[in-house]
Amino acid sequence: MKRAKDENTEERILEAAKNIFQSKGMNGARMQEIADKAGINKAMLHYYYRNKQLLFEAVFKNAFSLLAPQLNAVLNEDSSIEEKVKKFTLNYITFIVKHPYLPNFIIQELNRNPDFILQMKNNEGFPNLDIFKKQVDKEVKKGTIKPISAEQLFIHILALNIFPFVAKPLIMAFTNVDEKAYKQLIEDRKTEVANFIINSIKNI
Amino acid sequence: MKRAKDENTEERILEAAKNIFQSKGMNGARMQEIADKAGINKAMLHYYYRNKQLLFEAVFKNAFSLLAPQLNAVLNEDSSIEEKVKKFTLNYITFIVKHPYLPNFIIQELNRNPDFILQMKNNEGFPNLDIFKKQVDKEVKKGTIKPISAEQLFIHILALNIFPFVAKPLIMAFTNVDEKAYKQLIEDRKTEVANFIINSIKNI
DNA sequence: GTCTATAGCCAGATAGAC
């Protein structure tokens, strides 16, 4: 691992590309804009990453590997469903607040090219529901939570956590709130969402 | 209202444009592809719609006015929260199954250009939460539902209904289901989602 | 109204000097 004086060019490019691709998508991004942001010129982009597609893929894989393993981390640890839901909600929303473009970037690009995710499936840390599924079935049988399929519960959790970021403009318009109030809504959801889920599934 | 022999060109163009724009987005769509799909040539597109931007806007407004008023319709009618949630879930999922590209199209393009929604806000039928808000507050006070803000409940409802369509590739990969099983998951959600919400907010 | 041909531009990619 060599350490350049300020920051090596390759890294600067990736950082700039992340920025542009995540806000504009593959189709909307311009190589020139990425070069400008990185403080170099277009030729350098090709020197390091061959072409736009490969540069994009580097960014995408990077983004994906930032989001996906967190699912696993919480889902597979040793705690109750209730604790998992609480922890996941708090962690995930906190994380996305810091990287608000990420979910939309991934969703948008996966819809453009669904095969993309197949390449990820082999990776270490790709979300796997097996453990979670067993746990849900067990807690249902034990009676600590109401009958629900692990898949549906998982979709509920993802939806409630991620959707508000993906549909931000829509939600701001419908609920008629400004930027500040929207931020507060999101902040509240860090606990609100977990309580909502637990209320629904918990047996008393 | 004139009725052309098969279908007038303007309409054919709009139909083709809808198809291409909704699956590829503004940036990904090609005028040539739209012309091909409509069975005419590029010059005609410009003859009828002046340029790509205007053609796109025609498609977008059309799509938006298909999705948005349904929110209002259910939210403002005269029935209990519980009935509204049930009806909305069933209606919305049923509708989106028939137009699966719609939500993602709208969300994607609004993120590309958030100001776009401001133009819609004046339209008749733009979702308005006033009535719903009063009703939620009233039912909370009465004790038929647990304390919750109308905005958060509204976001929950939207998220649970729409997210599975927007994030289809992601969900298919994580839950490890094929196309057929995914369809079944969605089908189940027509009642599953409503029950999940009601379970959570209903006082016993 | 509908077509063909083409103008004009812009973006990705490369050549080649330093």
Next chain:
DNA sequence: GTCTATCTGGCTATAGAC
């Protein structure tokens, strides 16, 4: 490794014949 200059292709848009 980094730059400038340029090629090449593709895309929106228009001109102009029918």
